[in-house]
Amino acid sequence: MKVVATNIGQAVEIEWQGAKEMSGLYKYPVDEPIYLGKEDVVKDQVMDRKYHGGEEKACYLYSADHYNWWKERYPEADWELGFFGENITVEGIDESTIRIGDIFQLGDAVVQVTQPRQPCYKLGIRANNQQIVSDFWDSPYPGVYVRVVKEGAVQKGDEMVLLETVSDNMTLAEVFVLFTRERGNVERLREAVAIPEMAASCRKDLSKRLAYAEQNS
Numbered sequence: 001m002k003v004v005a006t007n008i009g010q011a012v013e014i015e016w017q018g019a020k021e022m023s024g025l026y027k028y029p030v031d032e033p034i035y036l037g038k039e040d041v042v043k044d045q046v047m048d049r050k051y052h053g054g055e056e057k058a059c060y061l062y063s064a065d066h067y068n069w070w071k072e073r074y075p076e077a078d079w080e081l082g083f084f085g086e087n088i089t090v091e092g093i094d095e096s097t098i099r100i101g102d103i104f105q106l107g108d109a110v111v112q113v114t115q116p117r118q119p120c121y122k123l124g125i126r127a128n129n130q131q132i133v134s135d136f137w138d139s140p141y142p143g144v145y146v147r148v149v150k151e152g153a154v155q156k157g158d159e160m161v162l163l164e165t166v167s168d169n170m171t172l173a174e175v176f177v178l179f180t181r182e183r184g185n186v187e188r189l190r191e192a193v194a195i196p197e198m199a200a201s202c203r204k205d206l207s208k209r210l211a212y213a214e215q216n217s
Helices: 064-073 121-127 131-138 172-179 186-193 200-215
Strands: 002-009 012-016 019-023 027-030 034-036 059-063 088-091 103-106 109-115 144-150 152-154 160-164
Touching (some): 002 034, 064 131, 109 152, 172 200, 186 200
Parallel strands (some): 059 088
Antiparallel strands (some): 002 027, 002 088, 059 144, 103 109, 103 160, 109 144
């Protein structure tokens, strides 16, 4: 897997349901390396810290390979790399094989996979089409949130190399479907919330789904 773009975002004013707010989703490629800190990418603006940033979601990665799939569905969108709000666009990411807890060398940094992305209306605003949010949930391409085990710089051309895998843990794709078509699967939900390397916010959301599924099973 190879880094094809490093992306930084500045705060942009958006409007949703008549209210204005600031968003850091609008990220664009930069020529220089970016630095992965423990809670953020340096110089990248994160506005909604309830859902982004922090130790367990310090950086978001998305696969360059998925872009063509989206371009066919939304040809009118501005498909510059960084569109999905990812700080790092990587060639070769496959969410069906990457597991929660997997550790990678990424440039000078070392990162650990914590959860798939859970999209919201802001992606629809960037695409100028809210249907993309539903399509993202239905897609097999959620991208990768990571915690930073070792801080360091990442630049275009760097390799993303697997250092350690947790073979018993679920993959990103397996966790992601628990929010949609597998949301009633009690056994798999129990397995997911028990993963120690899972981001706490994602575990909380899955635990709510588990409680509901248990009550209705």
